[in-house]
Amino acid sequence: MTYRPGAGSVLIQSPAQCRVSAGPGPTANLRRIDPTVYEYDEKHQAGAPERRRPGKRMFPEGTGPAPDPAGSHFERRIRSFQPRRSRVTSGQADALKRLWPKWGLDIDGQRTLDLAELFGRDCPVVLEIGFGMGEATAQMAAAEPGTGILAVDVHTPGQGNLLNLADRNGLSNIRVANGDAIILLREMLPPACLDGLRVYFPDPWPKKRHHKRRLIQPEFLTLAATRLKPGALIHCATDWEPYAEQMLEVLTAHPAFENTREDGGYAPRPSFRPLTRFEGQGLDKGHVVRDLLFRRTHPEPAGPDEAAGPDEAAGPGETARRDETAGPV
Numbered sequence: 465m466t467y468r469p470g471a472g473s474v475l476i477q478s479p480a481q482c483r484v485s486a487g488p489g490p491t492a493n494l495r496r497i498d499p500t501v502y503e504y505d506e507k508h509q510a511g512a513p514e515r516r517r518p519g520k521r522m523f524p525e526g527t528g529p530a531p532d533p534a535g536s537h538f539e540r541r542i543r544s545f546q547p548r549r550s551r552v553t554s555g556q557a558d559a560l561k562r563l564w565p566k567w568g569l570d571i572d573g574q575r576t577l578d579l580a581e582l583f584g585r586d587c588p589v590v591l592e593i594g595f596g597m598g599e600a601t602a603q604m605a606a607a608e609p610g611t612g613i614l615a616v617d618v619h620t621p622g623q624g625n626l627l628n629l630a631d632r633n634g635l636s637n638i639r640v641a642n643g644d645a646i647i648l649l650r651e652m653l654p655p656a657c658l659d660g661l662r663v664y665f666p667d668p669w670p671k672k673r674h675h676k677r678r679l680i681q682p683e684f685l686t687l688a689a690t691r692l693k694p695g696a697l698i699h700c701a702t703d704w705e706p707y708a709e710q711m712l713e714v715l716t717a718h719p720a721f722e723n724t725r726e727d728g729g730y731a732p733r734p735s736f737r738p739l740t741r742f743e744g745q746g747l748d749k750g751h752v753v754r755d756l757l758f759r760r761t762h763p764e765p766a767g768p769d770e771a772a773g774p775d776e777a778a779g780p781g782e783t784a785r786r787d788e789t790a791g792p793v
C-alpha cells in the first residue's frame with residue numbers, strides 16, 4: 465500500500481535530506497516509515513514560517529472573494545501585507561455579492577489571464593497594487609475610461625468599497641483582484657502585457673526586521689519588468705522617507721528601468737494621481753510625499769543563442785528615453 469504523508473509533511477529517503485533545506489536542523493520531526501522511507505514534518509522545522517489555518521469563507525464559493533485564494537500552493541514566501549480581519553459593512557458585502565461574479569477574480573495562481581477577455585475588449589491595462597479602499601482607483605478609472613484598471617488587494621472591505629464605487633459611477637473598466645499581487649504577476653499575467661504599474665503608499669514596514677517585507681525591492685522589479693511593456697511606466701508614491709530613498713535607489717540601479725526625471729530624483733505628484741486615503745493620513749502627520757516615475761526600458765533584442773528572459777536581456781546599455789511630461793501610467 466502506498467503511504468501518504470500527512471499535511472505539511474514530505475517523504476524522504478534519508479535523515480540527511482531534511483538537513484539540506486532546513487540547515488543543521490532538528491530531526492525530531494522525522495518518522496521512520498520503513499528502512500528507506502522517512503516522513504519529514506516540514507511544517508515544524510526550525511525557522512519555518514507557520515502555516516496559516518485555512519480562512520473561513522465569508523461568501524459561498526464563486527459568489528465572493530475567497531479567504532485564501534492561492535491556498536497552500538504558494539505559502540512559503542515573505543508577504544508584503546499584513547492579513548487583517550476587518551469588518552465588512554452591509555453595503556460592501558452587498559456589492560461583493562452582486563458584483564464579484566462580474567468584476568472580481570481570485571488570485572489562485574492556477575491560470576494565465578487573457579486581459580482582453582477579462583476587460584471584454586482590447587485595451588491598455590494598468591495594474592494597481594494595494595488600492596486600499598479604492599477611492600483614488602475609482603477616480604483614476606473615471607478619468608481614463610479607455611484603460612483597463614486591474615486593481616489588486618487582499619483587503620475585503622476595500623474590495624467591496626471599490627466595487628460599489630465602480631457600480632455607482634458606471635465604471636466598467638475596473639477589475640478587482642483578490643490576493644497577493646506577486647502571485648498575480650508571477651503566475652497569472654503573460655509577459656509584456658501591462659501598460660503601467662501603480663504602487664501608491666505600499667505598507668512601509670518601518671522596523672528593520674520587517675524591511676524584507678517591503679514590496680519595492682530588486683526581485684520585485686525584476687518580476688514586474690517582465691510583465692510591463694517596453695516604455696510602460698511604473699509609478700510609486702510613499703510618505704515614508706526611508707522607503708522613498710530605498711525606492712529611488714533600487715529603481716535607479718535596476719537595468720530594466722529609467723527615471724523619467726532628467727535630474728534622477730523624485731517627481732512632483734502628477735495631476736493624474738488623486739490624493740489617496742493613506743496619503744491623507746501621512747500628510748496629517750506632517751510627512752513629505754514622494755512620487756517616483758520610472759519607465760520600462762526597451763530590452764535589446766535577444767541574440768540567437770540567448771535563452772534569457774526579458775529581464776536578463778535588458779542591459780544597462782539600452783537607449784535611454786527620458787520624458788519630463790510623463791502621462792498617466
Ligand SMILES: C[S@@+](CC[C@H](N)C(=O)[O-])C[C@H]1O[C@@H](n2cnc3c(N)ncnc32)[C@H](O)[C@@H]1O
Nearest residue numbers: 544545594595596617644645664665740741742
Ligand atoms: C498602506 S495601504 C495603501 C492603500 C492605498 N493605496 C492608499 O494609498 O490609501 C497598502 C495596501 O496594499 C495592500 N498590499 C500590500 N501588499 C500587497 C500584495 N502583495 N498584494 C496585494 N495587496 C497588497 C495592503 O493590503 C494595503 O491595503
